[in-house]
Amino acid sequence: MxxxxxxxxxxxxxxxxxxxxxxxxxxxxxxxxxxxxxxxxxSPSRHSHGVFxxxxxxxxxxxxxxxxxxxxxxxxxxxxxxxxxxxxxxxxxxxxxxxxxxxxxxxxxxxxxxxxxxxxxxxxxxxxxxxxxxxxxxxxxxxxxxxxxxxxxxxxxxxxxxxxxxxxxxEGIHVDEEKTINDPELLMEMMELREAVNDASDSQTLEKIQSQIKGKLETWSASFHEAFNQKDFDRAVEATQRMRYYERAVEETVKKL
The missing domain is CATH 1.10.287.110 (DnaJ domain)
Known part of the structure; x- marks a missing residue:
């Protein structure tokens, strides 16, 4: 790896x-x-765990x-x-x-x-x-x-x-975005978020969804901070993968607002 x-x-x-x-x-x-x-x-193929x-x-x-x-x-x-x-x-x-x-x-x-x-x-x-x-x-x-x-x-x-x-x-660690990660739970969550954003009919609902996504983004951001400070680079890379998904989810809500 x-x-x-x-x-x-x-x-x-x-x-x-x-x-x-x-x-x-x-x-x-x-x-x-x-x-x-x-x-x-x-597809998660763009969100990898490979590093150098x-x-x-x-x-x-x-x-x-x-x-x-x-x-x-x-x-x-x-x-x-x-x-x-x-x-x-x-x-x-x-x-x-x-x-x-x-x-x-x-x-x-x-x-x-x-x-x-x-x-x-x-x-x-x-x-x-x-x-x-x-x-x-x-x-x-x-x-x-x-x-x-x-x-x-x-x-x-x-x-x-x-x-x-x-x-x-x-730190000399390059995150390879082409390697596949297999996380069915995360993918299912992204699909559910997609449906929720598509079904939202008013800005109040979208803002509520966005707030929930930002909360998870902040959670993984804190996880990266802790892992990086501990030089636990495997966990730090994993945190950036999740951050990427939630950041894109936030962008989708912004597009629809």
């Missing part, structure tokens, strides 16, 4: 953020990304200039992060930086109360391409890459499921 992956694959995962520079930046404050448009009651083991460790970085950090390409000040705290120049993407470090957060599942949205807005004020139009072509390129990276980081960390999967990736 487990396979070992080299640390290089994780570094490539972090380095891949640079490719976002080639796509048009979304609005300044995007909503968290939705899951696949596939129905929540579809590996290892990685990224250096801790803060949001402002700090002793021992990288040197700014423009003024040479040490500790330059996404943008230089001394001269304000936007820096090139550092593939060793993970999404939690971008927002000055500890690498943990529970990030409530850390003002993620506020920190996101602060970075976009410095990095959004529309705000650096007077910079050099070189720096505008850096800003496009960094802005896209910050957007992706915000979207990933603001969603409990994507945040859980990202934490597993940082």
């Amino acid at each position: 487990w396979r070992r992956a080299g640390a290089g694959s994780i570094r490539r995962h972090l380095a891949g953020a640079g490719r976002f520079a080639r796509r048009s930046p979304p609005p300044p404050i995007p909503a968290a990304p939705s899951s696949s448009s596939a129905s929540f009651y579809s 083991w590996g290892s990685m460790g990224a250096p801790s970085r803060r949001l402002s200039n700090q002793p021992g950090g990288g040197a700014c390409w423009s003024c040479g000040a040490t500790g330059a992060f996404l943008s230089c705290g001394s001269c304000g120049s936007v820096q090139p993407v550092d593939p060793a930086v993970d999404y939690f470090q971008i927002f000055g957060l500890k690498r943990e599942y529970n990030i409530q109360g850390n003002n993620l949205e506020g920190k996101y807005k602060d970075w976009q004020k410095k990095l959004h391409p529309d705000l650096v139009h007077s910079k050099s072509e070189k720096e505008r390129g850096f800003a496009a890459e960094q802005s896209a990276l910050v957007i992706d980081a915000y979207r990933t960390l603001s969603s409990p499921l994507s945040r859980a999967l990202y934490l597993l990736k940082l």
